[in-house]
Amino acid sequence: MDVLIHALVGLHIIGIACLLGGFLTQTKAMGRGEARMVPAMLHGALTMLVTGVALVGLHQAQGHTVNTVKIGVKLALLVVILGLVYVKRDEEKVEAAAFGTVGALTTANVFIAVLWV
Template sequence: MDVLIHLFVGLHIIGIAALLGGFLTQMKAMGEGTARFGPAMLHGALTMLVTGVILVGLNQADDHSVNNVKIGVKLAVLIVILGLVYVKRDDEKVEKQLFGLVGLLTMVNVFIAVLWT
């Protein structure tokens, strides 16, 4: 079971990398007001959602303790990110504040995962 959990942690990190990488590569465009949500950002957020849910299930099935409040907060932040990216995915450009908010929320989600013990 540990191998399976580690596999999904790796896939979860790949999802974070796609979402955060999509944000970071467009920071210059964000400054110019021409940033947009690319497909990698949407797929990264979806990957995070699916693998996160699977990880919670696998950890509970393996009798590991799961902090449900932490998972709930991370899920709420991710749903906001996913909603924003999904709704604005076809727009030619996204407002600076909205694009920055997605990047900020992504980093908040990472820090919640790492620092909340």
């Protein structure tokens, strides 16, 4: 079971890297008003959602306590991120506010995961 959990954590981190990496590659274009939601951002957000839900389920199945408030906040942020990326994925140019929100919420999600004990 531990191998499965570690594999899911690795996939979760890859999802974060895809989402945040897709954002960071577009920051220069964001300054020019030409940023767009790249497919890697959508795939990364979906990967984070699936692996995150699986990790919570596996931890609860093992009898570990799960901080449901923390998980709820992280899930809410991810749903907003996923919604923005999904809705704006076909647009040639995404407004800087929406694009910046995705980056800020992704960064906040990472810090919540690391700092909230």
